[in-house]
Amino acid sequence: MQPTKLSNEEIARYSRHLIMPEVGMEGQRKLKQGSVLLIGTGGLGSPLALYLAAAGVGHIGLVDFDVVDASNLQRQIVHGTSTVGVAKTESARRRLHDLNPHIDVSAYEAQITSANALDLMRPYDVIVDGTDNFPTRYLTNDASVLLGKPNVYGSIFRFEGQATVFSSRSGGPCYRCLYPEPPPPGLVPSCAEGGVLGVLPGVIGAIQATEAIKLLTGIGEPLIGRLMLYDALGMHFRELKLRRDPVCPVCGDHPTITALIDYDAFCGITQSPPPATGDDEITPRELADWLRRADRPFLLDVRNPYEAEIADIPGADRIVPLDQLERAIPEFDRDRELVIYCRSGVRSGQAVAMFKRTGFTRVKNLVGGVLRWSDDVDPTVAKY
Amino acid sequence: MPVTVTIPTALRQYVENQASVTLEADSVGALLRALTERHPELGRHLYSEQGKLRSFVNIYVGDEDIRFLDGEQTALQGGEQVSIIPAIAGGR
Numbered sequence: 001m002q003p004t005k006l007s008n009e010e011i012a013r014y015s016r017h018l019i020m021p022e023v024g025m026e027g028q029r030k031l032k033q034g035s036v037l038l039i040g041t042g043g044l045g046s047p048l049a050l051y052l053a054a055a056g057v058g059h060i061g062l063v064d065f066d067v068v069d070a071s072n073l074q075r076q077i078v079h080g081t082s083t084v085g086v087a088k089t090e091s092a093r094r095r096l097h098d099l100n101p102h103i104d105v106s107a108y109e110a111q112i113t114s115a116n117a118l119d120l121m122r123p124y125d126v127i128v129d130g131t132d133n134f135p136t137r138y139l140t141n142d143a144s145v146l147l148g149k150p151n152v153y154g155s156i157f158r159f160e161g162q163a164t165v166f167s168s169r170s171g172g173p174c175y176r177c178l179y180p181e182p183p184p185p186g187l188v189p190s191c192a193e194g195g196v197l198g199v200l201p202g203v204i205g206a207i208q209a210t211e212a213i214k215l216l217t218g219i220g221e222p223l224i225g226r227l228m229l230y231d232a233l234g235m236h237f238r239e240l241k242l243r244r245d246p247v248c249p250v251c252g253d254h255p256t257i258t259a260l261i262d263y264d265a266f267c268g269i270t271q272s273p274p275p276a277t278g279d280d281e282i283t284p285r286e287l288a289d290w291l292r293r294a295d296r297p298f299l300l301d302v303r304n305p306y307e308a309e310i311a312d313i314p315g316a317d318r319i320v321p322l323d324q325l326e327r328a329i330p331e332f333d334r335d336r337e338l339v340i341y342c343r344s345g346v347r348s349g350q351a352v353a354m355f356k357r358t359g360f361t362r363v364k365n366l367v368g369g370v371l372r373w374s375d376d377v378d379p380t381v382a383k384y
Numbered sequence: 385m386p387v388t389v390t391i392p393t394a395l396r397q398y399v400e401n402q403a404s405v406t407l408e409a410d411s412v413g414a415l416l417r418a419l420t421e422r423h424p425e426l427g428r429h430l431y432s433e434q435g436k437l438r439s440f441v442n443i444y445v446g447d448e449d450i451r452f453l454d455g456e457q458t459a460l461q462g463g464e465q466v467s468i469i470p471a472i473a474g475g476r
Contacts, residue, residue: 040475040476042475042476043474043475043476044475044476045475066476072476076476129475130475131473131475132473132474132475132476133473134471134473137473154475155472155473155474155475156472156474156475157393157394157472157474158393158394159393160392160393160394160472162469162472178442178471179439179440179442179471180439181439181440182440182471182473183438183440183470183471194394194474196474201475227469229469234403238447238467239447240444240447240448240449240467240469241447241448241449241452242449243449243452245451323397323398323425
């Protein structure tokens with residue numbers, strides 16, 4: 001292969017890299033020849049995409065199926081107010097082209113699945129996991145192991161982050177060695193439910209970008225076999241040892257997973273809707289009518305009290321956060337009609353199921369929660 | 385000798401929002417039993433109904449995963465830092 005040559009414009013652009021012997025012309029050429037696939041163009045994917053593009057990684061692939069929403073901009077810095085409503089891959093592609101026109105960006109506006117993962121990942125040197133859910137994390141892991149590609153991992157929750165490099169090719173552990181199985185759905189809240197400090201993915205994404213650049217250039221000590229933990233509130237970094245598990249089903253000595261599987265099923269996610277059925281549901285318009293009548297139901301909010309300060313449905317009789325609900329159930333009147341709501345209808349759906357398990361029958365979930373109430377009943381209620 | 389257990393953000397709500405809890409115990413298993421007796425709701429998140437440590441929660445003594453030490457029998461001298469590290473998936 002012809003050695004990649006840098007143009008004078010590129011030399012001027014990358015001069016702060018070129019004058020460091022650890023990177024130099026050789027390292028910069030490796031970056032230009034290198035390719036990275038970013039799975040997810042959100043909180044982690046934003047700083048990753050920006051720094052990798054700025055560093056001169058020659059080919060960056062972006063996989064995301066989502067569209068930029070105003071609530072993303074608190075942390076997803078590759079997007080902007082002008083691209084709200086635009087596909088995230090296209091929004092990021094525009095920003096990266098402006099940042100560095102010398103690189104190629106491939107945008108895949110799709111969800112990564114067992115059907116397309118291997119084809120999407122095959123052309124790239126390094127895979128970066130910036131996804132937000134367990135099924136995609138296990139999928140990304142297994143496909144990286146099967147293809148023998150390093151997987152630069154990062155994940156975040158509220159004020160805490162984790163990062164490491166999974167590289168079975170170099171004898172390191174994989175994600176399944178760290179966590180053999182995912183938590184059941186609903187047990188671990190997502191960022192949409194639990195919140196996230198906007199700058200947190202900046203820190204973890206920048207660690208991932210650093211590791212991707214080190215892998216491409218071959219410099220330094222990669223974060224293989226070490227789990228970096230970051231606590232933003234205490235401002236602590238800690239490092240834990242990670243080991244390859246010889247009985248790991250995908251990277252162990254006798255692997256039993258040799259092809260991609262159904263990751264939704266593996267993570268306990270079924271396609272059928274949550275336990276609440278039609279009889280257990282009520283729409284915001286129906287509820288608004290009912291609340292005006294004399295036989296109005298008891299209205300229970302299962303969000304955290306600080307969420308009620310952000311946006312609320314007038315007339316809530318009581319607030320009990322979902323994680324404290326079990327203890328409070330005996331205090332409710334079984335003979336009174338009860339309607340439960342939350343932000344989007346997910347937590348209240350779980351709450352309805354809890355009431356039903358303890359024998360309550362007159363319980364309904366407000367479908368779509370406060371968000372749909374804002375759409376259908378009262379647009380002055382803020383969406384968050 | 386007291387041992388300090390670091391509680392991750394995701395589980396602090398089950399231990400009255402404390403970032404760490406200090407207890408006396410001579411093994412990891414005894415430490416976790418003492419912790420979950422004091423905070424029963426935490427127990428449901430750490431142990432399955434069969435009483436096994438859940439596979440999406442790792443326990444570290446210092447920087448070592450107890451799965452690569454003696455598991456819950458791992459002895460504690462006192463003064464160690466024990467950490468509960470659950471799987472988190474956020475990224476957006």
